[in-house]
Amino acid sequence: MGAGLDSENIHSIEGVARRRMPPEERRKQIVAEAVRFFAEVGLEGNTRQLARRLGVTQSLLFNYFPTKHDLLEAVYEKVYLDRLSPDWPDRLTDRSVPLRQRLLAFYTEYSALIFERDWMRIFMFSGLAGAALNHRYLEHLGEVILRPVLDETEALARGGARPSMEDIWNLHGGIVYIGIRTHIYGMNGPEDPEDAIAKAIDKYLLYFGIGPGD
Amino acid sequence: MGAGLDSENIHSIEGVARRRMPPEERRKQIVAEAVRFFAEVGLEGNTRQLARRLGVTQSLLFNYFPTKHDLLEAVYEKVYLDRLSPDWPDRLTDRSVPLRQRLLAFYTEYSALIFERDWMRIFMFSGLAGAALNHRYLEHLGEVILRPVLDETEALARGGARPSMEDIWNLHGGIVYIGIRTHIYGMNGPEDPEDAIAKAIDKYLLYFGIGPGD
DNA sequence: ACCCTTGTTGATCGCATGATCTTTAAAAAG
DNA sequence: CTTTTTAAAGATCATGCGATCAACAAGGGT
Numbered sequence: 457m458g459a460g461l462d463s464e465n466i467h468s469i470e471g472v473a474r475r476r477m478p479p480e481e482r483r484k485q486i487v488a489e490a491v492r493f494f495a496e497v498g499l500e501g502n503t504r505q506l507a508r509r510l511g512v513t514q515s516l517l518f519n520y521f522p523t524k525h526d527l528l529e530a531v532y533e534k535v536y537l538d539r540l541s542p543d544w545p546d547r548l549t550d551r552s553v554p555l556r557q558r559l560l561a562f563y564t565e566y567s568a569l570i571f572e573r574d575w576m577r578i579f580m581f582s583g584l585a586g587a588a589l590n591h592r593y594l595e596h597l598g599e600v601i602l603r604p605v606l607d608e609t610e611a612l613a614r615g616g617a618r619p620s621m622e623d624i625w626n627l628h629g630g631i632v633y634i635g636i637r638t639h640i641y642g643m644n645g646p647e648d649p650e651d652a653i654a655k656a657i658d659k660y661l662l663y664f665g666i667g668p669g670d
Numbered sequence: 671m672g673a674g675l676d677s678e679n680i681h682s683i684e685g686v687a688r689r690r691m692p693p694e695e696r697r698k699q700i701v702a703e704a705v706r707f708f709a710e711v712g713l714e715g716n717t718r719q720l721a722r723r724l725g726v727t728q729s730l731l732f733n734y735f736p737t738k739h740d741l742l743e744a745v746y747e748k749v750y751l752d753r754l755s756p757d758w759p760d761r762l763t764d765r766s767v768p769l770r771q772r773l774l775a776f777y778t779e780y781s782a783l784i785f786e787r788d789w790m791r792i793f794m795f796s797g798l799a800g801a802a803l804n805h806r807y808l809e810h811l812g813e814v815i816l817r818p819v820l821d822e823t824e825a826l827a828r829g830g831a832r833p834s835m836e837d838i839w840n841l842h843g844g845i846v847y848i849g850i851r852t853h854i855y856g857m858n859g860p861e862d863p864e865d866a867i868a869k870a871i872d873k874y875l876l877y878f879g880i881g882p883g884d
Numbered sequence: 885a886c887c888c889t890t891g892t893t894g895a896t897c898g899c900a901t902g903a904t905c906t907t908t909a910a911a912a913a914g
Numbered sequence: 915c916t917t918t919t920t921a922a923a924g925a926t927c928a929t930g931c932g933a934t935c936a937a938c939a940a941g942g943g944t
Contacts, residue, residue, distance in 0.1 A: 524903090659840075727892070727893055732934080
């Protein structure tokens, strides 16, 4: 409105992190804040608002990222990368440990990583937007985690029920849905998530006749 | 770009549904297309594109809805309303029928309603946007469906495990996740969804020692 | 055949947004 | 202290968006 004084051009409210940072550092700072920002308002959040949060002018963002799309790519990368620990496949297939214990360990660690507002929301936003990374992540998850879980279950399953990939997705979905409920739908989660996860795993194992020590 | 000829002002490509419809009919037509449109591109889809799909000028939309927000409200209403059949609570608590059969009937019907691209995506978009309706829907679902399921399970549960609300959410989440996987993440769903649902229910019942005929 | 109601158009406004470019000044180099 | 480099600011452009409003014309009533 007024006489050429857009609020985003006024400097940061707090006296934090003024000017002339080393490029690498500034770049990281921008991406970090962008993750939080886009997780909150969606991928269509505007660059001026993001800049204001950083205490920086909007044009500076384009100094580090040629387009908004490039910034979003950096956000995806930061969010998706290293979310799947490379040693999980090995630990999930280590048959010296009971399967129940392996699953418990995995989902406890994994849920600690993904039951996080920023991750959960950006994953959903990018999924809805049809981001390729999203699809790739799930394919990867299927191959590296869920498929091994299926194999391990098959090796131990007793009785008539034979596990299929769909059973693993059901186990996985039931657990992940806890995060969706709380961070996407904004509902109250379970009082004890660990306990909820343990029960989900026990239900799964019981159905295939696998005991706690198997 | 050229000389004042915005493409959305050109009339419909197909010769369908030209002009001067009865207001009620037109309104319904707009809402119906808006559901499809916003489900596809997100709630921030623009009115010009929507109008073009309808073969109508953009300004006409504002003749039926004062603001875009009002149009979105109408979309929510159309999508959310009557999604929860009022006779489900009764049928779920009809103890002359085995619980397994009741759950199977419910989730078969319910999944037919919600495993639908438009619904699934708009629900997710509005959830991320923090829409009040979304929250209300889930509260309602909890009270009217999940709570009764908990009660019915409690009445039949044998053995040590006592069901809690979290168990019902786990059952529900595992099933709903099928729809999320397919329609939000764009993955391949189960070959036989009914079978997947049945197995999820059986896992649930087995855990609480409830047989197929109980 | 004429009029009158009103559904629909076409043009336009004000504003927000992504992006560009010149200018300023902080910090390093000499 | 002076010069040089370049991170950052400030101004601005082009476009796209929601929204408004006067003008037009389809269709029913008489």
